[in-house]
Amino acid sequence: MKTTSVGSSLLVAFALLSTSARAAEAPATEPQPPPSAAPAPASKPAAPAPTAASASPAPAPVAPPPPAPVLVQTPQKPATAPLALGAPARSSETPFDDAGVPDDGSLGSHQNHFWLTVGERTTFVKNRGFDVFADDDALAQFTLAFGRVLYSDGPWSFASSLAWEIGGRSSDVRGSNTSLQVNRFTVSPEARYHFMRRLYAFGRLGAGAALLSSTLQDPVGGAERSRDPLRFTVDGSVGAAFEVLGHRSGLSRIARGWLVVDGGYLYTASTDLVYASSGGSPARSAPISLGELALHGATLRVTAAVSF
């Protein structure tokens, strides 16, 4: 499908851009090596790790100082130190999480990551034009998005994503079959606030274009009429993401699984449902007008995301 390939291309392009940006930022977020079992040579306290202000507009979390040399045979249980959101651990030694991953208590990859999300969005469209295609007000769409966190500061972070949503409805009007397929392509900046490492709230604003492909069967004319207008679309939502899979440690680079729910309002510029005859028979067919389609209404999105 043409629309799918366009969406895929956009996603690939965004991923490439994001990867190079991430590479530049890498030194600031690179986790420190785990503590060695062998005693390290006594030395003066290490200097703070260099920040990467030039690579990232915001100060990256300061890397914790090297652990003091201790003689241990097995990794220690992580200390039950209070969580320092976004702040470096103050202790002189790095604890470990349940999985044995060093845990400095920072948000780390809980906060700064790429993510890929799939899920479902339902928009409740009260518009009468939508009645032509559905016997209720729900427009369900599969949603696919790819994004990354661009900036973080303490519990706050800012991210952006590219999203493609596809879905539609089909019905009939007095026996004439109808269908509507909506492809939305949006760029969605968002602001996040981490309440804890596994839970954050966010506000998101998406803007882009929607391809509204619809058909109407014409029993008398003996053909199917269709139209594919492209319309501006925007949506705003607030929601929360809960990490359901992943190491506790922010130092872990293992992928994390998230359940994300957001709700808000979606607006798509209206379009007239005027179906011209595409074929030549019958000659000089008048268009069929079924009013105006305005896809806007409350929207709810439930997705599963993988961050890495």
Place this chain on the structure above:
Amino acid sequence: MSYIELRSKRALAAIIPALWLGGCGDRNSAWDTPFVRGQSVGLTGSVAIVDANRSELLMLTSPSESNLSVSRLKVGKNVALALPSEDRERLFVLSRGDERRLHETDEKPTLTVVEGGTSPNIFKTYELGDPAQKLALDPAGRWAIVYDTGGVVVNSNELVLVDLESDDPANAMYSKTLHSTGGQPEHFTFTTPLTLPSGERHRLLVVETDQDLSILDLEKPGNDEVRVSLPKARGGGTAHPTLVAFHDDASASGAGSYLAVGFENDSSVLTLKLGDPVENSMRGISVVPNLLDSGAVPSTIDFVETDSGLRLAALVPDQKAAVLFDPATSKSERVEFDKAYTGIARITGVVSDAPDKGDVALLYSSRDATIAFWRLGSASSTPYASYESYAVDTRVATVLDIPGENYGNLKILTGANSNGFFLLDLGKRESYPMKALAGFSLSLSPDGMRAWAFAPRGDKLAQLTFEKYHPTSYVVERPIDSVFDIARKDGGRSALVLHAVEGDQQDLGVTLFDAENPDSARTRFVSGVILEGLQ
């Protein structure tokens, strides 16, 4: 897992279904109502199509050339009948209302009157007491008769007379039960004003039942009707009336005004001379009956003026003759014909070289392929030489008058089972046979300027203009259901060729022609008609 994490998941699980349920709503039920087509009726400036499941009329109009407009008029539920007035200016829609009326808001039976011009609208709505099945309309447009009500117990002789000229719909209806000996109304005849000996002129409604005849005085509808007992038929049982004719003695010459009744199962002809009401009577008129015998069952009767005065003509095709009765004396004269003529139409005003005295009638036959011009001015003196017969291509079933005043000299004669018709120019006494497709239908334009012929379910139609008798054929791209010629808002006229999809999924389409200057290359096809007006 922390307590906060668990609680968050439960909250989400509760919120999502709640939002789902709260956001869903049903759509307009109009989209889910299948289209079931009722009657399609052509009016002067619009075409009305009954959208039965929605209790609406789809009103098709043409504002300009190649332009179709569709509006909807709400009528009562369960449309039983839609009948146009004779001039096609109005449409009368009889609705039964809600089948089970259990609440005050449930609909009662109604009669809706629709103005059928280029801007159709509902003229009046009359609420009826009981659901009725049948409707009879006054050609003069004053009265509508609603009858044959349904129900657990039905009074077959109950009529509701609706005075369409009354400004108050609530007081415009008269319910009347005919005195009966067991019969029930079958046919209604509205007379023109008939002059009584006193000089009063009364319009009458003649109600034929299968056993008797009732005469209502429409000037005083509250008065008792005059009931006329009918003779016994020769084969036994009561004579069954099927023919009614009337004559007005407008000049008060003394000949009197008459009604005449013919029967389908008896050779008798009953004349009723109208008189003034008898003293202390609740009836507005009186009648003097007289029974005549035409020798065989007449196919038609009519009052005519002959060289001997007013006569009641009865065509008796079994005897290839006509009997002329003098209603005053009951004397009869017999005119023998060469063929068995079954129908008569007076054409005195439009025929060329009409005699100074007496009518001229067109005789036609559904049994023989012939027509004749009958000069009644010489019917008494030289009956054998009073008619001229012409062989035609077909046996004639019906004679159609051309509406309007432009071509009153023309008649269209259609055959019972033929593949053609012919145009009869009474002025020139010429006939023009027109071959047509088998099973063709003919649709006359209300302005009387042209006719459209087409074969139902075919894709061809023809326009016949009365100015030059010139038929021109056209092709459309979908099967034809019917053709209507209507006035446009811009002063022109459009021909609406209706295409219907039948079966489980009914639909309608229209091909628009400019009726005055049709051209297949300048048509407009419109589909989705049944969806118009539902957004």
